[in-house]
Amino acid sequence: MNLLSSPSIKLPFGIHYSWLIVFALSIVQIFGTSISFSAGIMVAPLTNASLGFGWNVALVGAGIGFYYLTGAIMAPITGYLGDRFGARKMLLCSALLYFASMNLLGQITEVWHFFIVFGIMLAVTQSLAMVPLMATVSGWFKQKLGIGIGILYAAGGIGAALFAPIVGASIETFGWNTTFMGLGCLGGSVLLCLLIIVRNHPSDLGLSPYGSEEGLVIHKLTPDEKQINKENAKRFNKEVRKTAPFWYLPMIHGFGCAGHGVILIYILPFAIYKGAFDSLGAAGTILTVLSLVSIISRLTAPILAESFGTRKMMFLSLTIQGLTVFWLMFAVDPWAFYVFAAVFGLGFGAEWTAYIVINKQYYGDGPMGHVYGVEQAGALLGHAVATILCGMLLGLFNLFFNEGISFLMIFVVSILFNVVGLVFILMLQDTSKVIIPDWENKISSDELSPLTDGAD
Numbered sequence: 244m245n246l247l248s249s250p251s252i253k254l255p256f257g258i259h260y261s262w263l264i265v266f267a268l269s270i271v272q273i274f275g276t277s278i279s280f281s282a283g284i285m286v287a288p289l290t291n292a293s294l295g296f297g298w299n300v301a302l303v304g305a306g307i308g309f310y311y312l313t314g315a316i317m318a319p320i321t322g323y324l325g326d327r328f329g330a331r332k333m334l335l336c337s338a339l340l341y342f343a344s345m346n347l348l349g350q351i352t353e354v355w356h357f358f359i360v361f362g363i364m365l366a367v368t369q370s371l372a373m374v375p376l377m378a379t380v381s382g383w384f385k386q387k388l389g390i391g392i393g394i395l396y397a398a399g400g401i402g403a404a405l406f407a408p409i410v411g412a413s414i415e416t417f418g419w420n421t422t423f424m425g426l427g428c429l430g431g432s433v434l435l436c437l438l439i440i441v442r443n444h445p446s447d448l449g450l451s452p453y454g455s456e457e458g459l460v461i462h463k464l465t466p467d468e469k470q471i472n473k474e475n476a477k478r479f480n481k482e483v484r485k486t487a488p489f490w491y492l493p494m495i496h497g498f499g500c501a502g503h504g505v506i507l508i509y510i511l512p513f514a515i516y517k518g519a520f521d522s523l524g525a526a527g528t529i530l531t532v533l534s535l536v537s538i539i540s541r542l543t544a545p546i547l548a549e550s551f552g553t554r555k556m557m558f559l560s561l562t563i564q565g566l567t568v569f570w571l572m573f574a575v576d577p578w579a580f581y582v583f584a585a586v587f588g589l590g591f592g593a594e595w596t597a598y599i600v601i602n603k604q605y606y607g608d609g610p611m612g613h614v615y616g617v618e619q620a621g622a623l624l625g626h627a628v629a630t631i632l633c634g635m636l637l638g639l640f641n642l643f644f645n646e647g648i649s650f651l652m653i654f655v656v657s658i659l660f661n662v663v664g665l666v667f668i669l670m671l672q673d674t675s676k677v678i679i680p681d682w683e684n685k686i687s688s689d690e691l692s693p694l695t696d697g698a699d
Contacts, residue, residue: 260445261383261453265391267440268376271334272395273402274341274430275372278365284410284527286512288419289357295419298354300512304634306357307508311627313366315620318374321367322616325375326476329443334434337371342431344368349423370619372434378615381599382444382608386454389549389600393542396596400538411527476610482679483614488605491667492598493621495557498664499594501625502564505633505657506587510571510580513650519577533584537592544593545600553601556593558668563590565661568654595622604674629660 289296289303325333344364351357377395384391413422445452483489511526520526540560548556567587574580598618602611633653640649672678 259453260442260448260450261391263440264380264383264442265394267437268380269395269398270433270437271337271372271376272399273406274434275337275369276399276402276406278341278369278372284406284414284511284530285361286508287515287526288414290512295352298357299638301634301638302354303357304508304630304637306354306362308627308629308631308634309358309362310366311504311623311625311630313363314370314623315627317367317370318619318623319613319616321370321374322378322612322614322619324612325378325616326610326612330376330379331438331441331443333371333375334438334441337368337376338431338434338438340364340368340371341434342427345427345430346424349420349427366623370623374616374619375612376441377599378611379443381603381611383452384454385452388603389545389547391453392545392596392599396541396545396592397538400534400541400592405531408527408531415522476613479606479609480613483606483609486605486678488601488671488678489614489617491671492601493618495561495621495664495667495671496595496598496618497621497625497628498660498667499557499561499564499625500622501629502561502657502661502664503587503591503594504626504629505653505660506568506571508630509633509637509650509653513571514574514580516646516650517575519575519580529580529584532581533588533591536585536588540589540592541596544596548597548600553597553604553674554668554671556597557601558665560590560593561661561664561668563587564594565658565665568658572651572654601674605678607677607679625660629657632656 285307286300286303289298290300291297321333344360347356347360348365351360380391380395381388410422410426413425442448507530510529514520514526514529520529544556544560564587567583567590570579570586571583574583599611599615602614602618606614633656636653636656637649640652
């Protein structure tokens with residue numbers, strides 16, 4: 244690796260620029276998460292005729308499932324694009340798409356509008372914001388990656404906690420159109436402003452990753468070196484695909500997200516059906532409690548994963564997700580829903596926050612955009628299957644049973660998803676050493692170059 248001792252950018256109080264990247268991507272997390280959390284908020288209004296929709300719950304579920312399916316297809320693609328073109332270009336694209344898509348969502352009047360805008364446009368937006376941008380943080384840290392990831396996802400939990408009740412109440416007060424157009428303008432503007440902060444790699448600023456040897460800074464790459472790094476990334480991804488965790492981790496993420504996805508989508512309609520809450524805004528506080536508590540596990544799970552083992556944290560999170568659904572089945576009063584949300588939130592927050600850490604443990608300092616993208620594809624595919632399947636099951640069960648029994652049956656499906664995820668976790672190999680430490684040796688000596696993301 245070429246190293247220079249030339250001057251580099253410095254922040255006040257000795258703060259490393261890596262933490263500013265974490266701050267910026269935390270804001271991205273808030274708005275990226277808001278798209279996913281829109282799904283849980285939208286079920287009730289889209290099936291309510293008084294708001295001008297009154298669509299069938301199975302159709303709404305299919306539209307949300309289509310969103311997740313599109314995201315699953317796009318995640319490996321956007322991860323690859325992030326490795327090739329860099330985080331800043333992905334941020335610019337996601338900002339523009341967020342602005343356009345949310346504004347169009349506020350103007351939908353037909354089911355097919357919903358499928359195109361939410362199911363395609365916002366799915367692509369979410370993928371651009373969440374896959375390449377979240378994967379890039381790994382390259383900014385040699386040490387304390389768990390803390391950086393924990394802060395990153397904890398911030399997303401704060402945004403999600405605020406988003407659910409505010410948007411639910413806003414839809415009831417100001418209407419669907421005003422709510423989502425306002426969110427589009429706000430989110431698009433904030434994401435564009437973050438371009439001032441976000442850089443692809445420490446070398447772009449003459450820095451080394453946080454925790455590197457004191458006094459060493461990486462020189463800014465030449466165009467030839469950037470091209471070589473792109474070729475190196477292709478070879479790295481080829482070697483990664485030969486390893487078992489590359490295939491098991493998306494399965495774990497998929498079944499884990501399917502398990503909590505059923506809950507996030509259908510808990511509000513279930514709570515309103517049970518009579519625990521009399522409005523969407525009030526019911527939305529369930530997701531607020533869930534999100535606030537999840538901040539604890541979002542923050543601590545990546546840190547604990549580095550210290551005590553990522554597989555143990557994954558196993559614990561899916562166990563909590565599965566067991567707590569038994570409590571939900573018998574919830575009637577508001578306090579019972581809040582207790583469920585509090586405990587379930589611990590498992591939910593830990594389920595999906597340790598993947599960047601385990602990728603680093605398995606694959607070292609390789610480019611993680613494609614790897615993380617495939618894992619996100621598994622997660623979103625899990626959401627898609629869970630949402631579409633449970634929407635269809637609700638419609639089918641309602642023909643033979645009452646609505647309460649139908650909800651209980653899809654909650655059983657949620658438990659089964661978590662159980663299958665636990666089986667795949669047991670199949671993972673030890674994380675104590677890098678699986679392919681010598682992958683660079685497979686590249687001919689005339690092509691070998693330091694692996695950094697030097698895209699513009």
